[in-house]
Amino acid sequence: MPLLARTVNTPLVIEVRRGAVADLGPLLADRRISAGGDVAVVVGPGQGERIVELIRPTLGSADVFTVAGGTLDAALELGDKLHARSYDAVVGIGGGKTIDTAKYAATRYAIPMVTVATSLANDGIASPVASLDHEGRRGSYGVHIPIAIVVDLDFVENGPDRQTQAGIGDAVSNINAVADWELAHVARAEPIDGLAVTLARTGAEALVNHPGKITDDGFLTALAEALILGGISMSVCGSSRPASGSCHEISHAIDTLYPGTGSHGEQVGLGALFCTFLRGDPERFGQLATCLHRHGLATTPADLGLTVEQFAEAVTYAPRTRPDRYTILEHLALTPTAIRERLADYADALRDHLS
Incomplete structure (x- = not known):
C-alpha cells in the first residue's frame, strides 16, 4: 500500500x-x-x-x-x-x-x-x-x-505594550480568517488546506483561552507561538488565506480611507470581532470580545478614533481591497444602510456581553 x-x-x-x-x-x-x-x-x-x-x-x-x-x-x-x-x-x-x-x-x-x-x-x-x-x-x-x-x-x-497588543489582535484574527476560508469552501467550493487551518486556528485558540497577561512569560510564549504558527500556516498552503480574511480587508480599507488610524493588529482585531458578529456565532463572538477587551485592544470604532459612519464606510469599501477573496463580507453583500444597522446591533451585543 x-x-x-x-x-x-x-x-x-x-x-x-x-x-x-x-x-x-x-x-x-x-x-x-x-x-x-x-x-x-x-x-x-x-x-x-x-x-x-x-x-x-x-x-x-x-x-x-x-x-x-x-x-x-x-x-x-x-x-x-x-x-x-x-x-x-x-x-x-x-x-x-x-x-x-x-x-x-x-x-x-x-x-x-x-x-x-x-x-x-x-x-x-x-x-x-x-x-x-x-x-x-x-x-x-x-x-x-x-x-x-x-x-x-x-x-x-x-518594549511598548501597544506592540504586544497589536500582536494579540493579529494572532486571534486568524480564527476569523479560517472561518472565512471555510465559508468560501462551502459556498464556492474553494479548495481548503486542513493542515494550514489546523496550524492557524490552534495557535489562535491557545491565545484566546490563555489566562495570563501581557506581562507573563507564559502568555508571551503563547503569543509568539501563535504568530509563528500563523506564519507557517501560510507557508504550508502557499497563500495568506489562513491568516487573512474579512478582518484584513477591513484593516486595508481603514488604511486607505483613514491612514494612520491604528496599528495593523488593532484594526484586524476589531475587524475580526465585527465579522464574527456578522457570522452569527454568539459563543465565538463572546470569546473574542472578552480576549480583546481584557488585553486592552479596540472593540469599538471609537476605540480606534473612528466614528460609526467612518467604520461603516471602511466595511463597505473593504471587499474592494481583495477582490479575489471570498469572505463573510462578500457573502452577505450588505448595503451601506444594512451595515450601519448591523453596527448598531453589534454595539448592543458588545455592551450586553461586557457589562
Missing part, C-alpha cells in the same frame, strides 16, 4: 526565551547554520547599538548593517550590500520593519534568513511575506520562510 505525504517547509529552529540575543552565536553553531559566525546581522536604528554589544562576544566575524523605514528601497540597498560578500545567513534582529527588510534582501540573493524578534506585533516573524512601503503604498512580497526563528522575551517585555 503506497504511503502518500507531502514535504512542508518549516524553520529548523524555533526558540522563545529570555537571553536569546546574547546566545545567538552558539545557537547558530549548534544548529549548523553558521559554525564560524560569518553572518550579516541586520538591526534597526532603535536598539541597534545595544544588540551589537550583546552579540559581539559570540559573533565576532559578523558584519552589522543598520536599516530603517521598512521600504522596498531599503531592502534593495541592503541586498546590494549582502551581495558583496558570501554569508552563511542573514540575521534580522528587531521588529517587523527590520525583519521584513532583511527577509526580502535575503530572499533576493538566496541567503538563509534567521529571524530574531524583539517584539511580537505581527506574524511577519515567521511568514513567507514581507510588507514593505514603496512609492507611498504598502505592498506584500513573497519571500522565503526563515530557517530559524528566535524570540527574546527580555526585549519583548521591555
